[in-house]
Amino acid sequence: MSKLLTRRGLLKTGAIGSAGLAMPTIFTSAAHAFTNAPTGGSVTLGFNVPQSGPYADEGADELRAFQLAVEHLNGDGDGGMLQTFSSKVLEGNGILGKKVEYVTGDTQTKSDAARASAKSMIEKDGAIMISGGSSSGVAVAVQGLCQEAGVIFMSGLTHSNDTTGKDKKANGFRHFFNAYMSGAALAPVLAKNYGTDRKAYHLTADYTWGWTQEESIKAATEALGWTTVNTVRTPLAATDFSSYITPILQTDADVLILNHYGGNMVNSLTQAVQFGLRDKVVNGKQFEIVVPLYSRLMARGAGENVKGIYGSTNWHWSLQDEGTKAFVKSFGTKYGFPPSQAAHTCYVQTLLYADAVARAKSFNPCDVGAALEGYEFDGLGNGKTLYRAADHQCFKDVLVVRGKENPQSEFDLLEVVEVTPVDQVTYAPDHPMFAGGSLGACNPGA
Amino acid sequence: MDAIILQILNGLDKGSAYALIALGLTLIFGTLGVVNFAHGALFMIGAFCAVTLNKILNLSFETLDPTRTDFLGNPLKVKTPYVESWFGPDVGAAIIDWSVPLAILFSIPVMIAIGFIMERGLIKHFYRRPHADQILVTFGLAIVLQELIKHYFGANQIATPAPDAFRGSFDFGAMLGLDPNVIIYPYWRLVYFAFAAVIIGGVFAFLQFTTFGMVVRAGMADRETVGLLGINIDRRFTIMFGIAAAVAGMAGVMYAPINSPNYHMGMDFLVLSFVVVVVGGMGSLPGAVLAGFLLGVLESFASMNAIKSLIPGIDQIIIYVAAIIILLMRPRGLMGRKGVMED
């Protein structure tokens, strides 16, 4: 009959004199050491992915990966990347012997809705870690919530510099790469293939991610000798980019860089090709189009138009390392098609969280965070990877890809043209593009 | 100068999409007095007619190719569309290539049927209900339709290319003896523009020169009087609903190569098409068309760099700014009639 009444902040205990509540003895005030400390034989993880809105398919793929990860953590299935993971503390008996359970929510790709569903998972379902998401706005918003709530946030697909830059949080961790890394990896390949004397024209989605992507790729290409003719912001809601594309014809630009994602990218690329940009010859050079961040799932919407277009990606199923092969096999066998980069990062994040708990031997977010900070691992598909302590960003090789000319199947859209080594994409934690925020102190909640 | 010509072309092209959607919406507004929030969904379903036909034509049988492997290392399943095996690879491929134009034929009966079912099954019960109720029920319907599409086609955009013959651009500059490769415009967008012009002209001609159209126009002007004349206006209105659905659907089919369809595209167009219709003036078909082109051209000009650098963000809001200014200067939009949806 103890612990019937507990008082805590949404996520953290307020120091309250409970004298005001002169209640019978069934009420006791028992503070946990941290938010949603698992009691009993199970632990609950919260997977917050877009289930409606334009990124719903990516969200669905993330959810598949999460389910697979939970299966593997609980010792079902073939174990996937657990076999190739450099850390061997996970034994397929859940996390610290507690069976892994999960709850899901719909972010709707809106920061409000995402926070609401994350809150419900924390408040109602007792989730101790939140993961998932397919856009940076949502990632930053949910990361802020998790910081205040005192749970760990293992972000899904988020590519903006801000997530581990000015909006970084002690309780938040990002495995996915970022805009700076895309620029740093892509620029040398572009220079190699298209020369160092190029004039670039940028179309940029007019919101935070678009801006950091533009800033990054612009800096990286200019460092190699390219000039930037113009950078033009396009409304997020735009579906017809013709009025942004035709002005390019008037300039002497010979490269178009589309800092667009998802539907924006599909439409702007399709339409740019329709306008014959790729058939143009400017300054005696073939006109080229570049898409700095590829999403294979969504790029299918652009059909043939992606052929030969360079971009970058966090991971691709066609990689030949053991980790990737194990994951693709396990995922492909279960669902019948290869996983997307979003699925991969979500799967890996779940494993990394579980592993950190197991190594720390504690679910306390501060202990988990400490175990993740500065942790170096391998065997999860990206080669040797470091979770940097200073900003909770993973540092690993980045893939430069190109739209494949002769795809063998509907999944075979991209080919990896270069694996840019991690050193080339590493930056100082106080790099100007990432400056302005601080991790703060880790918050265990209650 | 080149830039301005190109932006006018862009504006007319955008405008023709707006005008086509607004035209159907106004037909429903004007004839039936129904605020149809599901009209965007009809546009979207039209686009998915193109996707569906493409999928049907691509129905394939699989053969195993042991020399190649799929992503799991199993022998690759090579898909051959039935049409290619029936008509030979060349003809088959050509049929698939032309799936979007073919989808126009496919979409007309489908859309008319959907329109009939919608009107008879649901909308007709709402003629005498407040506009608010009409909004709620058609919005509910729009959600249901798009969720069904999402369930069967997924949320991502689906590439629906135009035939190869229309790939590439027409060089206006070279035709006029100017520098080549400056004033160029994609063939498919020109086709879209011409198509819109034909449809708009067709609808107007139909309303202007047929007895049916005359009755409908009379009904738009004064429904009760026409009813008193003993003309069964309801049946005609059902047909008009079917026609409006077909117009929206065809607009969607033709738009598919420009904007790869996804289940959400109807909602994206919904608000915009309402603005267009209202700016044109409630109940006025020419107004809707005029407003569509006007807003399309304004939007194109607003996205020019020179103007954007003058007023940052103007391209984000130009449609709404224009709508506000027009509605404040002209109380009933460009060509609206008095007393239509003013209370």
Next chain:
Amino acid sequence: MLGLGKKDFILLGIVAALVLLAPFILNPFPADSALAQFNAGYPDLMQRFMIFGIFAVGFNILFGLTGYLSFGHAAFLGVGSYSAVWMFKLLSMNVIPAIILSVVVAGLFALLIGFISLRRSGIYFSILTLAFAQMSFNLAYSVLTPLTNGETGLQLTLEDPRILGVSQTAAGGIPVTNLFGMEMRETTTLTLGGWAFQFNNGYYLCGALLLLAFYISIRIFRSPFGLMLRAVKSNQTRLNYTGLNTKPYTLAAFVISGMYAGLAGGLLASMDPLAGAERMQWTASGEVVLMTILGGAGTLIGPVLGAGFIKYFENIFSKINDNVLHSWFHILPDSIENAVIWVVEHFVGSGWHLTLGLLFMLVVTFLPGGLVQGGQKIGRLFRRRDAAAKATQSTPAE
């Protein structure tokens, strides 16, 4: 009582009781049972019920009484949220100044937009409000990012220069919103058997403000001003020829409902200090329209019911996934289980929108007066049965 008639007082009393006991009422199932999925008694959702209830009650003052259908009310909620968050960033973490500022700013914004939009009526008015709101949303998302933090939403940071308060707590965290030291997020959990009931400070603040908002709304409905608003809806010509200027009446209604929206926005930010631009999108404006019509426009309690209905579906149905379905139906034989799940999964989880759309259609088709009419129908059914029962009882006595 409180200046209310008997019926209204009873209604207010019922709402007060529901608000007070919501943590129990919304948690009917033990926390470990399979049906716990349907429990809605956790702080965030209960807060949302109250906040969107306020929003809809305010919207109903404009739409339900005057018939002017605004499609841009979310803009006022949005500016309310932004004002509140800025207040937290610059002044103090106390919610009172934040809420006051959000109501004032939203009221001023509504005055401006209303003054222009009310020059037109009917759908022209709707489109004008829509245009203003969409402009606000688009600008907040892009160009106004320094003010709104764009896509990410305006958040508190560790560097906020808080005049009355500290930038960060001793532990290095961001201070939390409070009401004179009472933390909004603080929750007391009462565990009784398998049930866990959560009592949250923030919820009770929202609840108190909902009651206040509801009370004011009743007073407005019963006031001469309310009568004038209904007269506006009924016949503007007669009103004009009765020596009454309709414009200040509609404008006042517009501003009052804008202030309600601002209050809702301020409360949202007070419960969770973040303001996202999508709060101002047309879909958000459309949502409050749907809430009001669904519940019953022009009725007192309808909008609150509509708000609860939609928020419940958004937050509860969207979370029901395959896993949950399997746990519900695992007693069935496998083949039947899979068939049942195949059917059900269309309507829950990522299919929650489909359910919502179907319910919109069903409610509006069969209950033209919204949920309130449904309630009345049920009530009448009971009364008739009662009456019938009494009749049979009394017959022998005669």
Next chain:
Amino acid sequence: MGILEVKNVGKRFGGLQALSNVNLSIAENTVHALIGPNGAGKSTLLNCLVGKLIPDTGSVMFDGQSVLGRTPYEINQMGISRVFQTPEIFGDLTVMENMMIPCLAKRDGVFKLNALRTLGRDAEIRDKAEQMLIDMNMIEKREMHSASMSRGDKRRLEIGMCLAQEPRLLLLDEPTAGMARADTNNTIDLLKQIKAERDITIAIIEHDMHVVFSLAERITVLAQGTPLVEDVPEKIKGHPKVREAYLGESAAAA
């Protein structure tokens, strides 16, 4: 000097000269009828008096003040009430609520934000509205939904609502149009009773000569936008110009 003085009023719609050189003086406490064939400009003139239209030329003075350029509600507050051809009442409200609105308008003016006052407890307004309903013989219908009443009752309510404002000039636009004979007679009796009981000036546009000659003390005949004759009823009956206007030139020649 009459209570209403119309001088040289002219109004043009495009190519149509609807009113020209209208001079009209209505004396206080009389019943003045405006008659004339269809299209004579009666309604246009009425609309110029209440602020719905603004005349191109001339002046309209009510009790020594110009009404030109004022909005309908301002003119109403000056003391002119109007009854419409088809009754304009608040169809969604009850009869009692309908009646309370003019009482409020009389007391509180064009706008008052009394949002927190309870209408049901406003004894002054309630008593006045009830008294007016008793006067109009409609008190038993007080809770009725006004849209569901008969046309005659709607007319009665509308007249009552106008009287509740205690106007000095009551304008009636064909008050018995479309009514059965019994209803028409009731309306005549009602207006007679009103005239007898109150200090009020009534101007009435009417086609039904039975109504006109039962009520009017003076009659102005309007034809083709300009006043033809103005006189007492006995003189108007049988006036050659009036016949001409109503029956057309040919009839007069014959």
